[in-house]
Amino acid sequence: MGDGAPALLIVLITILFPPVGVAMVSGCGADLFINIALTILGYFPGHIHAFYIEYVYFDRRERARNGELTGEPAPGVYSDRVQSGGLRQQGYGTL
Numbered sequence: 001m002g003d004g005a006p007a008l009l010i011v012l013i014t015i016l017f018p019p020v021g022v023a024m025v026s027g028c029g030a031d032l033f034i035n036i037a038l039t040i041l042g043y044f045p046g047h048i049h050a051f052y053i054e055y056v057y058f059d060r061r062e063r064a065r066n067g068e069l070t071g072e073p074a075p076g077v078y079s080d081r082v083q084s085g086g087l088r089q090q091g092y093g094t095l
Contacts, residue, residue, distance in 0.1 A: 017039075018047050030079070031079045056082055057086065
């Protein structure tokens, strides 16, 4: 499978049930709970939020691989995993 296959799979899952796609990208956190609430309020707002979270994640992942990632956080995204593009950040206990 190429690099685009996981993204396509996540998009297909998000079309059916947006919170599952967000959970796959951001994990269990504020972004997931916001998406569940938006999906309960209406199917369309849940999709908009889910696709935004996924766009930020895949865009940041590609920019981080190219060394172009800036330190500015994306607005409305609360997951560090999404903000960093899924790449490990230096944190507590790392050398």
